[in-house]
Amino acid sequence: MTRKITFIDRIISSQFFKEALDKGEDLMADNKYGLLNLVKRALQKVNETAAQSNLSVVRLLNHYIVLFSQLIKAYVQGTYRKLPAITLAKIAAVLIYFISPFDFIPDLLPIVGFTDDLALVLWVGKSIKQELDEFEKQM
Numbered sequence: 001m002t003r004k005i006t007f008i009d010r011i012i013s014s015q016f017f018k019e020a021l022d023k024g025e026d027l028m029a030d031n032k033y034g035l036l037n038l039v040k041r042a043l044q045k046v047n048e049t050a051a052q053s054n055l056s057v058v059r060l061l062n063h064y065i066v067l068f069s070q071l072i073k074a075y076v077q078g079t080y081r082k083l084p085a086i087t088l089a090k091i092a093a094v095l096i097y098f099i100s101p102f103d104f105i106p107d108l109l110p111i112v113g114f115t116d117d118l119a120l121v122l123w124v125g126k127s128i129k130q131e132l133d134e135f136e137k138q139m
Helices: 007-013 015-029 032-053 054-076 085-097 112-126 130-136
Strands: none
Touching: 007 015, 007 032, 007 054, 007 112, 015 032, 015 085, 015 130, 032 054, 054 112, 054 130, 112 130
């Protein structure tokens, strides 16, 4: 029995995500200022996206990007260290992927361009839902 390859499988096996993951791991290892700059850029982009659209999927994307950003800021500040570094590197990778206009589906394509970003954000959010819920309780 063969496993069906899903849209998210294609995204996470793409060169775009692999490069974002490498950059995320590098930032987690030794560049706290780079992490904070990443958070700033991701929040700017999600705010711009939300201002251009009132779609519920954009609000969901906004929720997760803001939550991921708060989690990274708490990590950098040393106020929250309950997640493994690899999980935080994945979150950083998702933010890197999100801010990049050239990824699996280029963001230059109206609405459709955010499909891969949204899928990746939701995939990571779902995979660490329990940890995110615990983090939100402590905020």
